[in-house]
Amino acid sequence: MGNRNVEEELIEDFDLFDDWADKYEYLISLGKDLPSMNEEKKIEDNIVKGCQSQVWLTAEAKDGNVFFEADSDAIITKGIIALLVKVFNGQPAGDIVNNNLSFIDQIGLKDHLSPNRSNGLVAMIKKMKAYALVLNKA
Amino acid sequence: MSTILDIEKIRSQFPTLHKTVNGKPLIYFDNGATSQTPQCVIDRLKTYYEDENSNIHRGVHTLSQEATAAYEDSRRKLQEYLNASREEEVLFTKGTTDAINLVANGFSRSILKSGDEILISSMEHHSNIVPWQMACDYTGAILRVIPINDEGEILFEEYQKLLSTKTKLVAITHVSNTLGTINPIKEMIHAAHQINIPVLIDGAQSIPHMKVDVQELDCEFYAFSGHKMFGPTGIGVLYGKYEWLEQLPPYQGGGDMIKNVSFERTTYNDLPHKFEAGTPNIAGGIGLGAAVDYLNTLDWKNIQIHENLLLDYATEHINNIDGIQIIGQAQRKAGVLSFVHQKAHHYDLGTLLDQLGVAVRTGHHCTEPLMHRFNVTGTTRASFALYNTKEEIDIFIDALKRALKMLL
Numbered sequence: 203m204g205n206r207n208v209e210e211e212l213i214e215d216f217d218l219f220d221d222w223a224d225k226y227e228y229l230i231s232l233g234k235d236l237p238s239m240n241e242e243k244k245i246e247d248n249i250v251k252g253c254q255s256q257v258w259l260t261a262e263a264k265d266g267n268v269f270f271e272a273d274s275d276a277i278i279t280k281g282i283i284a285l286l287v288k289v290f291n292g293q294p295a296g297d298i299v300n301n302n303l304s305f306i307d308q309i310g311l312k313d314h315l316s317p318n319r320s321n322g323l324v325a326m327i328k329k330m331k332a333y334a335l336v337l338n339k340a
Numbered sequence: 341m342s343t344i345l346d347i348e349k350i351r352s353q354f355p356t357l358h359k360t361v362n363g364k365p366l367i368y369f370d371n372g373a374t375s376q377t378p379q380c381v382i383d384r385l386k387t388y389y390e391d392e393n394s395n396i397h398r399g400v401h402t403l404s405q406e407a408t409a410a411y412e413d414s415r416r417k418l419q420e421y422l423n424a425s426r427e428e429e430v431l432f433t434k435g436t437t438d439a440i441n442l443v444a445n446g447f448s449r450s451i452l453k454s455g456d457e458i459l460i461s462s463m464e465h466h467s468n469i470v471p472w473q474m475a476c477d478y479t480g481a482i483l484r485v486i487p488i489n490d491e492g493e494i495l496f497e498e499y500q501k502l503l504s505t506k507t508k509l510v511a512i513t514h515v516s517n518t519l520g521t522i523n524p525i526k527e528m529i530h531a532a533h534q535i536n537i538p539v540l541i542d543g544a545q546s547i548p549h550m551k552v553d554v555q556e557l558d559c560e561f562y563a564f565s566g567h568k569m570f571g572p573t574g575i576g577v578l579y580g581k582y583e584w585l586e587q588l589p590p591y592q593g594g595g596d597m598i599k600n601v602s603f604e605r606t607t608y609n610d611l612p613h614k615f616e617a618g619t620p621n622i623a624g625g626i627g628l629g630a631a632v633d634y635l636n637t638l639d640w641k642n643i644q645i646h647e648n649l650l651l652d653y654a655t656e657h658i659n660n661i662d663g664i665q666i667i668g669q670a671q672r673k674a675g676v677l678s679f680v681h682q683k684a685h686h687y688d689l690g691t692l693l694d695q696l697g698v699a700v701r702t703g704h705h706c707t708e709p710l711m712h713r714f715n716v717t718g719t720t721r722a723s724f725a726l727y728n729t730k731e732e733i734d735i736f737i738d739a740l741k742r743a744l745k746m747l748l
Contacts (some may be wrong), residue, residue, distance in 0.1 A: 222362070222695050227746055254703050255687040256717070275717070277747055278692075314691075321691075329703035 208289050209305040225311055226278065232288075233281030239273035242323025250329045255279045261333035266291045268334050269315055272326075273321035281291035282315065290330055299331050344642045350727050353378040353634075357727060364697030367732045367739075372517050372676055372723030373701055374567045375548055377631075379569060380685040384630035388623045396622055397596055397613070411622055414629025415612070421632045422562070423553040424579055428611035429584070431578040432625050436544040437467040439563035439578035440511070442615060443540055444471035446588030447509060454480030457506040459537075460496055461486040461523070462713050463516040468542045472511060481508070486712065492519035492668040500531055506534075510539045514546035518705040518721065519668025520651070520676030522546070529559050538584060542566055544651045547648060548725060549674040551640050562586050566624060571631030575624030578615075584610050592617040646673060650724050650733065657737045661744070667719050678705075678719040684747045686720045692743035693720075698736050 219225045239258055250257040255276030261268055270287045274280040289305065290298050306315050306323075315323050351357050356376045360368050368376060382671040388410070394403040396411050412427075434438040452458075455552040458472045462485055469483075476483050484507075486499045494512075503510070510532045515522050527541045538560035543552060547564040553560050563585065564573040580588075590597055590608055596616035599607040608614045654677050658664055663682040680686065690702035704711045711718060722736065 223746065226692065226695065230746060254718070255685055276687040278688045279685075314695075321687075 211287065212285065213305055213308045216311065219310075222314070225309075226314075229281035229285070229311070230277050230283075232284040233274070233279070235276040236272065236280055236284040236287065236302070238316035239271055244273065245272070250322060252325035253279060255322070257283060257322055257326060259283070259326065259329050259333070261330070261337060263337040266294055268295050268298055268337055269322050270330060270333070279321060282321060282323060285309075286326060286330060290334075295334040299338070303327065345639070345646050345726070347646075347727065347729055351729075353380070354727055355379060355382070361697050362695050362701070363500060367698040367735055368723040369724060369732075369736060370701050371725035371728075372545060372568070372705075372721065374573070375570050375725050375726070377572070378570055378634050380480075380634055381627050381630045385572060385623050387628045389624050392440065392626075393623075395619055407626075410626045410629070411590045411620075414625050414632070417629045417632040418577055420581055421635065422577075423555050425555060426582055429554075429579055429582050429585065431580065431612045431615045432620055432628075433563075433576045433578050434574055434621070435565040435567070435576035436542060436563045437471075439470045439561075439576055440468055440540070440542065441562075442578055442591045443509075443511075443561050443580070443588070445476045445591050447729045448475040448478045450587070450589050451508055452476075452479035452481040455506065456481040456508045457484050457502075457504070458482070459484045459499075459502055459507050459510045459512075461499075461512050461517055462488045463492065463494075463521060463707065463710050464511070464513055465517055465542065465544070466708070468511055468513060469709065472523065482506075485709075486512075488521075491670050493670045494514065494521075494523055494528070496524065499528060502533060503535060503537060507535075507537045509535055511542070512539070513544075514545040514552075515549065515674045515676075516710075517545045517676065517705075518678055518707045518710055518719065519670065520673035520675075520678070521668060521670035521721075522672040522674050525559070526557055529557060533558065545675065548724070550583060550644065554579050566628040566631060569631055570634055572624045572627040573629050575621045577628075578727065582611065585615070590614050590617070591604075594618040596620075638726070647724060647726060650728055650730065651675065651677065653730055654722065654724070654733045654736070657733065658740070661737075661741065663744075667714050667716065673700065674726070676721060676723045678721045680716050680719050681744065684744055686718045688747050689720045689743050690739070692746060693739050696739035696742065698739045700736075 216225055243260055244258045248258045248260050250259050253272050259272045261270045269291055272283040272287050297317045355555040367572050368504045392407045393704050394407045396408040415430050418430045424430055458481055472483055484502050487495050514525050525541055532539045540561035541559045547569045560581050562579040564577055567573040597609050597614050597617040599609050663677050667678045686702040690700055693700055701721045
């Protein structure tokens, strides 16, 4: 289920780093690499609620697959959403909804990406899955 | 520096300060949110549960009477600590928020009318804004806001202009949790009293940094929390002048706050019990008494010197970092250093500082209107307590530089 190749690549990438700082630097670089969203898309409707930083997220369907665009004013948060965008982009809506995102536990950032932290991870996943559900029905 | 106090001795009394976080010694700079707890308070809570646990006020048995005595003894300790004229003026609450809600609820139901005004400042915590908005919604009263300057100080002349016969209460923070500003509350209380307006002071951030004398201040109400003054969580205090507490209706109904109950009519208990419905946080109240005992052992004059040195030292070093702007540059400040970086987001800084063992707070600090005033979405806030050291600030500054290097 899901985009196994991308997930495995991410696990391998993060595996290269031993300490937290390198992992964070990689996350930050993913955030920097994610293209910025056009300002006109940064509207209230596209905001992911529940993040301490601002996160915007949009989605569209092309040929039955879902494509996300995301941005954040905090770079670590942007790195986190970039991970999710990498995994979800171009996937069928059903696969997105059913993906349990087990890769997060395997990239060695489990403590850092725990749902108890105020990083908005849960809210981001929820909104991405909600978009997929809507696009699936459309 | 630091020789004026035996900091090592003080630190040895706080177990949490000796733990490691993410493999590094904890640097705890989130004291504005919650202070750490000294061993004597922890021991007192433990003794209560091991030795005295029972319900208070109504029990005829020995255990209940011992617990009641300990709980009421705490009230007397707080009365003395605050220099309140009578112990009935000290109400136990869940905390500052609960205390302010108690007063706002009483004002809504007995004093405020449509067109009346409540006066607060631009730097209030949400807990000294929202209860008044709710009171205004309920009564048709109007919330007025005293403006501040760019340094984060109240514009006193504007305050005086806003005071009028329509003003039914001034509710103002003693020390800003976001800016650190120490407000000139004595002068503000005096100005309000010139036209017989009562004043409530939010003392959540001042109590851990200075001795407060409610009679000297002459405020009608003073609210604060136990967990910011080295006491337990879930307990706080509302000091209120006796005649004002007599005048306000009860906040919550239930056991302990009544004299007689029938289905036709209930008579309410005397102060302070009129405002303490239900089984209170007994352990918390007793633990707060132990925190007051602890505070009474401290040399406040030297603690203030120590804390001012810490704040000055941190301010000087943070000002040397490119791109940083301190939010809140009042002449008189206590305990708080809030800042923004022109490129690095506060969430990113807080996350990386945590990895480096430094606990700070990030975000709007429950002062969203103040964030709008300074045109920022949030800040990174380091808030200090008497047990912090210059060496910890050095580690914090190094960690901050490393975090910025990673982010930029």
